[in-house]
Amino acid sequence: MDEIQWYFPQELDQVPEILSREGVVPHSGGTGILWGGMTRVQGLMDTSRLDLKFVRDQDGSIVLGAALSYTEAAEALAKADHVLTRSLSSAATEPLRNRISLGGSISMFPYWSDLMGPLLALDAELSLVGINSGTCPLSEYVQKRKLRQKSLITSIRWPDTPWQGAYYRHTRTPTDRPAFSITVLVLRKSKRIEEIRIVLVGCSGRYRRLIEVEQTLKGAEVPAEPVNFIDAAAAQLRIDFPARMGFSAEYLEACASVELKRALAAALRSSS
Amino acid sequence: MTGSLHINGTELQTSFRGNELLLDVLRNLGCTEVKEGCREGACGSCLVLLDGVLVNSCQVLAASALGREITTVKGLGSFHEPHPIQEAFVETGAVQCGFCTPGMVLATFALLKKNPKPEEAEIRHALDGNLCRCTGYVKIIEAVKMAAERMARHG
Numbered sequence: 001m002d003e004i005q006w007y008f009p010q011e012l013d014q015v016p017e018i019l020s021r022e023g024v025v026p027h028s029g030g031t032g033i034l035w036g037g038m039t040r041v042q043g044l045m046d047t048s049r050l051d052l053k054f055v056r057d058q059d060g061s062i063v064l065g066a067a068l069s070y071t072e073a074a075e076a077l078a079k080a081d082h083v084l085t086r087s088l089s090s091a092a093t094e095p096l097r098n099r100i101s102l103g104g105s106i107s108m109f110p111y112w113s114d115l116m117g118p119l120l121a122l123d124a125e126l127s128l129v130g131i132n133s134g135t136c137p138l139s140e141y142v143q144k145r146k147l148r149q150k151s152l153i154t155s156i157r158w159p160d161t162p163w164q165g166a167y168y169r170h171t172r173t174p175t176d177r178p179a180f181s182i183t184v185l186v187l188r189k190s191k192r193i194e195e196i197r198i199v200l201v202g203c204s205g206r207y208r209r210l211i212e213v214e215q216t217l218k219g220a221e222v223p224a225e226p227v228n229f230i231d232a233a234a235a236q237l238r239i240d241f242p243a244r245m246g247f248s249a250e251y252l253e254a255c256a257s258v259e260l261k262r263a264l265a266a267a268l269r270s271s272s
Numbered sequence: 273m274t275g276s277l278h279i280n281g282t283e284l285q286t287s288f289r290g291n292e293l294l295l296d297v298l299r300n301l302g303c304t305e306v307k308e309g310c311r312e313g314a315c316g317s318c319l320v321l322l323d324g325v326l327v328n329s330c331q332v333l334a335a336s337a338l339g340r341e342i343t344t345v346k347g348l349g350s351f352h353e354p355h356p357i358q359e360a361f362v363e364t365g366a367v368q369c370g371f372c373t374p375g376m377v378l379a380t381f382a383l384l385k386k387n388p389k390p391e392e393a394e395i396r397h398a399l400d401g402n403l404c405r406c407t408g409y410v411k412i413i414e415a416v417k418m419a420a421e422r423m424a425r426h427g
Binding site (some may be wrong): 003004044048092096098099174264 | 273291314328331335398399400
């Protein structure tokens with residue numbers, strides 16, 4: 001293998017030119033580059049000298065720098081008891097959480113991501129620098145491969161809405177990668193569910209917003225004993241999985257239904 | 273590529289390939305207290321502190337550590353002047369084969385720096401990246417609690 005060239009930009013202005021070079025990809029310290037293999041990588045652009053580790057409350061939105069590690073982001077959002085604090089704190093292990101960056105995790109988007117479900121549910125938006133400089137919804141970034149090429153994610157923003165939520169990940173042991181995860185965000189006015197968003201990551205197609213379940217719940221009043229209410233909503237779930245990690249597709253589909261009920265119950269409890 | 277690595281307060285000029293792991297570079301420089309275990313970021317034997325942050329050196333490219341302060345377990349204490357965490361590990365019997373101990377000590381150090389009085393659940397969470405195949409963790413958790421008490425007492 002040829003020697004990998006490293007670049008250490010200090011200013012964002014330098015980024016587009018560096019990324020325009022053949023085979024150069026950004027590296028914020030995470031492990032995705034090692035796991036993904038470096039056979040096609042000719043150069044690595046280290047982002048640690050760029051000012052991309054920040055947390056801002058800006059115009060009614062929360063804005064996070066893309067080079068924040070999972071640990072840093074989880075700690076920054078801990079006071080708000082944010083769903084991301086729970087999801088990021090449960091990812092991988094302590095030393096890996098200290099290294100995995102938000103931007104790298106978004107650009108790689110593995111099916112076991114503990115970041116993407118909450119961000120997709122929050123309707124997050126990304127800022128990019130490179131040939132795709134500007135902003136774009138996260139959902140569009142995930143769908144369009146060309147947006148991921150020769151561009152660096154610099155920040156992630158979402159409206160600071162007072163969601164209550166729950167995050168469930170399906171694993172065999174706590175440090176396993178999840179076979180799938182479920183994020184539920186709820187806005188309630190007394191007993192009534194004003195708004196609800198449910199995202200499942202890890203299904204066929206990598207993720208899906210569970211609109212069929214959301215529609216059953218939106219506008220409904222939560223009864224004092226919600227078991228049957230939750231069962232009825234979860235019965236609407238229609239989802240496909242590929243077989244993976246020793247689990248058959250049918251098994252994962254059955255587990256998704258159970259985890260969805262748990263996540264809905266937790267989200268409704270936290271929002272009551 | 274060439275550059276300087278700051279290891280336990282000493283600056284060392286070294287050269288390595290662009291895709292070389294920090295673990296391999298450190299061991300080639302003689303830092304054999306950084307143990308090579310799984311090379312997948314799963315076992316915690318190769319842990320070091322990078323600018324004070326706990327990381328798996330097998331998951332860090334050496335080039336990204338250039339100019340940063342690297343602390344191995346030898347940077348905390350020595351045989352003759354052990355760190356209170358190292359003393360606690362010995363006194364509680366938290367060391368058997370010793371292969372995981374450098375990583376365990378560094379993970380404990382990183383935890384107590386952030387959270388001097390951790391609950392047991394917080395200790396387990398902070399050490400979730402460290403595997404021990406000998407002790408079964410009971411003694412290790414005892415050691416962390418003992419170290420926390422002593423460090424709180426002596427500042």
